Amino acid sequence: MISIAVAHGLILAAILFVLGLIGLLVRRNIVFILMSIEIMFNAAGVAFVLGGSRWMQADGQVMFIFILAVAAAELSIGLALILQIYQRTKTLDTNALSKMRG
Amino acid sequence: MLDWLWIVPVVPLVSFLMLVLFGSRLSKRGVASIGVGSIGISAFITIFIAYTFITSSTTGYQFSQVLWMWISVAGFTPQIAFYLDPLSLIFMLVITIVGFLIHLYAAEYMADEDGYSRFFAYMNLFIGAMLILVMGDNLLLLYLGWEGVGLCSYLLIGFWYKDPQNGYAARKAFVVTRVGDTAMAVGLFILYSALGTMHIQTILSQAVAQWAVGSTLAIIIAALLLGGAVGKSAQLPLQTWLPDAMAGPTPVSALIHAATMVTAGVYLIARMNVLFTLAPVVQLMVAIVGAVTLLLAGFSALVQTDIKRVLAYSTISQIGYMFMALGVGAWAAGIFHFMTHAFFKALLFMGAGTIIIALHHEQNMFKMGGLKKLLPVTYWTFLAGAASLVALPLVTAGFYSKDMILWYSWVSEKGAWWLWAAGLLGAFMTAVYTFRMVFITFYGDAKTAVHHSPGKRMEIPLIILAVLSLIGGFLDLPHNLGHITVFSDFIQQVLPAVRIHEVESSVETFFQVISSLVAIGGIFIAYLLYLKNPGYIQKLSQVPIIALLKKYWFSGWGFDWLYNHLFVFPFLWLARINKRDFIDSGYTGIAWINRKANEWLVQTQTGNVRWYAMGIAFGAVATLLLIVVLL
Numbered sequence: 001m002i003s004i005a006v007a008h009g010l011i012l013a014a015i016l017f018v019l020g021l022i023g024l025l026v027r028r029n030i031v032f033i034l035m036s037i038e039i040m041f042n043a044a045g046v047a048f049v050l051g052g053s054r055w056m057q058a059d060g061q062v063m064f065i066f067i068l069a070v071a072a073a074e075l076s077i078g079l080a081l082i083l084q085i086y087q088r089t090k091t092l093d094t095n096a097l098s099k100m101r102g
Numbered sequence: 103m104l105d106w107l108w109i110v111p112v113v114p115l116v117s118f119l120m121l122v123l124f125g126s127r128l129s130k131r132g133v134a135s136i137g138v139g140s141i142g143i144s145a146f147i148t149i150f151i152a153y154t155f156i157t158s159s160t161t162g163y164q165f166s167q168v169l170w171m172w173i174s175v176a177g178f179t180p181q182i183a184f185y186l187d188p189l190s191l192i193f194m195l196v197i198t199i200v201g202f203l204i205h206l207y208a209a210e211y212m213a214d215e216d217g218y219s220r221f222f223a224y225m226n227l228f229i230g231a232m233l234i235l236v237m238g239d240n241l242l243l244l245y246l247g248w249e250g251v252g253l254c255s256y257l258l259i260g261f262w263y264k265d266p267q268n269g270y271a272a273r274k275a276f277v278v279t280r281v282g283d284t285a286m287a288v289g290l291f292i293l294y295s296a297l298g299t300m301h302i303q304t305i306l307s308q309a310v311a312q313w314a315v316g317s318t319l320a321i322i323i324a325a326l327l328l329g330g331a332v333g334k335s336a337q338l339p340l341q342t343w344l345p346d347a348m349a350g351p352t353p354v355s356a357l358i359h360a361a362t363m364v365t366a367g368v369y370l371i372a373r374m375n376v377l378f379t380l381a382p383v384v385q386l387m388v389a390i391v392g393a394v395t396l397l398l399a400g401f402s403a404l405v406q407t408d409i410k411r412v413l414a415y416s417t418i419s420q421i422g423y424m425f426m427a428l429g430v431g432a433w434a435a436g437i438f439h440f441m442t443h444a445f446f447k448a449l450l451f452m453g454a455g456t457i458i459i460a461l462h463h464e465q466n467m468f469k470m471g472g473l474k475k476l477l478p479v480t481y482w483t484f485l486a487g488a489a490s491l492v493a494l495p496l497v498t499a500g501f502y503s504k505d506m507i508l509w510y511s512w513v514s515e516k517g518a519w520w521l522w523a524a525g526l527l528g529a530f531m532t533a534v535y536t537f538r539m540v541f542i543t544f545y546g547d548a549k550t551a552v553h554h555s556p557g558k559r560m561e562i563p564l565i566i567l568a569v570l571s572l573i574g575g576f577l578d579l580p581h582n583l584g585h586i587t588v589f590s591d592f593i594q595q596v597l598p599a600v601r602i603h604e605v606e607s608s609v610e611t612f613f614q615v616i617s618s619l620v621a622i623g624g625i626f627i628a629y630l631l632y633l634k635n636p637g638y639i640q641k642l643s644q645v646p647i648i649a650l651l652k653k654y655w656f657s658g659w660g661f662d663w664l665y666n667h668l669f670v671f672p673f674l675w676l677a678r679i680n681k682r683d684f685i686d687s688g689y690t691g692i693a694w695i696n697r698k699a700n701e702w703l704v705q706t707q708t709g710n711v712r713w714y715a716m717g718i719a720f721g722a723v724a725t726l727l728l729i730v731v732l733l
């Protein structure tokens with residue numbers, strides 16, 4: 001079994017997370033923002049799996065499956081909301097959707 | 103029968119509640135029968151109690167009735183309890199009987215006014231509070247009644263509240279008496295901290311046991327109580343509210359500002375007589391305050407044009423006599439004068455009220471005149487009251503009470519010749535201003551037509567009080583004239599007898615002759631100046647110095663001006679420059695900072711989701727940095 005240094009794995013997770021964050025910040029379309037959030041979830045999942053393999057325990061993988069389930073649930077609600085938003089406003093641009101100003 | 107004591111103050115209070123709750127639904131007849139009837143019941147029960155109290159020797163001339171515990175906290179246990187002794191009995195009799203007659207009179211006097219039930223509600227509340235004042239067996243209950251009558255006085259002076267001037271007079275009365283009440287409250291606090299009780303009889307017995315004559319504590323407490331008394335009784339230097347209090351309806355002036363409430367100060371001093379005996383300096387102050395006040399008010403009464411203001415200054419002056427009597431230790435004389443004064447001054451006020459209503463609310467004496475023929479009953483009863491006020495010798499009650507005061511003001515061990523001289527000068531002026539009023543009002547040409555002749559309900563109280571003003575003095579006759587001491591003996595069960603220098607009884611006769619001559623001389627001078635040669639007084643007031651003096655006296659010796667410049671204007675000035683209270687600036691500053699911070703943070707609430715996400719990201723990075731750097 002080829003072992004990968006923990007540091008490399010963590011760097012991968014960090015790159016993934018920052019990519020997701022940048023996507024979240026720069027994209028204006030809500031669908032892409034949601035996809036960026038998924039990338040960030042997966043970055044966190046990679047970190048968990050790495051931790052599990054580092055200490056030889058199943059907990060990291062359990063947590064990743066748990067995150068997958070949560071992400072799926074969150075995504076279904078998010079998509080439903082996006083559909084509603086689109087039906088009401090005919091746009092998915094977040095800059096245009098700033099009605100909920102405090 | 104004595105067990106019925108608690109009913110006396112409760113009946114007017116119940117009637118007050120009934121009038122407040124249902125008064126607007128009752129007819130005027132119903133309101134009058136409740137309002138007047140309740141005081142009638144009180145008076146009736148009081149007379150029965152007085153009869154039982156005087157005839158039954160087992161009571162030892164004191165009776166106490168505990169109803170319930172009022173407050174019980176850390177050893178401070180004032181009770182709702184009533185105390186009956188000769189002093190409180192005499193006050194109760196005067197309050198209920200004179201009060202009943204005035205209520206009866208008011209039932210007709212106020213018949214055409216709006217707020218008929220409101221008027222009787224206040225009047226009944228007043229009688230209830232006044233009875234609590236004189237019957238309370240502890241100082242806290244007394245203070246409750248004391249403030250209660252002050253409240254009713256305020257409400258009734260401002261009864262015609264639609265005129266702002268009346269509201270001003272009411273506030274003035276309330277605020278000025280508050281000055282005295284504050285002094286009295288402080289006195290009560292010190293008294294409680296020194297003796298640990300509010301029960302009057304305990305205080306009196308402990309004070310004698312614990313304090314020597316002239317001890318500092320006794321002097322401070324007595325002086326503070328005197329402060330309360332001069333406020334309530336309109337004595338120098340807090341006398342300025344009473345002339346303005348005449349803004350109220352005339353029955354109110356008769357009941358509150360002549361017969362009962364303003365004598366509460368006399369009651370307080372007489373009730374706490376032991377404290378004043380322990381503080382001879384303060385007792386001398388009482389006499390001096392009385393003597394000075396009776397002179398100042400006498401001069402002011404001399405030049406007034408409003409008939410009610412003449413009577414108001416006269417009331418201040420007569421209470422000055424009572425204070426002088428208390429000050430020289432002639433307790434019985436002071437209480438005796440209180441009783442006769444309640445009769446004749448209530449009578450004079452109600453007589454004046456009859457004239458005022460007959461002339462359609464005209465109060466200026468110089469627009470009256472010639473009323474002797476038009477209002478005969480009023481004339482004769484008013485004359486009886488006036489004769490009693492000037493102490494016309496032998497036939498009037500006022501003679502016996504005022505003569506007793508003048509006599510003791512010199513021969514008492516605490517008296518002095520100058521107190522007597524002040525009293526004598528006051529008696530002379532009383533005669534002049536009283537008969538000036540009588541001559542201007544009832545003689546000469548009629549200047550205003552009579553609109554309304556008094557009915558039975560107004561005339562009967564006048565006649566009863568006129569009879570009392572004439573014969574009320576026979577309860578107590580001096581040594582050389584019959585020597586009856588029913589009143590003195592009765593009151594001396596509770597108040598100490600006056601200690602006098604040894605003198606021949608012929609001296610007393612001499613004094614009586616002098617004061618009689620002074621009274622008659624005063625009437626004669628009033629006759630000369632105001633009836634025989636009215637032109638002379640015109641010429642006299644052309645003289646600049648006299649015109650100036652007249653203006654000065656007319657404004658009550660300029661006390662209002664002085665107090666306005668000394669207290670009112672500086673206070674208003676302070677209030678104006680400190681409109682935005684500088685102490686508040688700390689609190690408003692905090693509010694301002696919060697509002698500014700809010701305005702600033704609101705800028706960040708753009709509604710842009712990505713902006714928020716960036717905030718979160720930067721926050722997370724900053725937090726991580728902090729953790730990395732600090733740990």
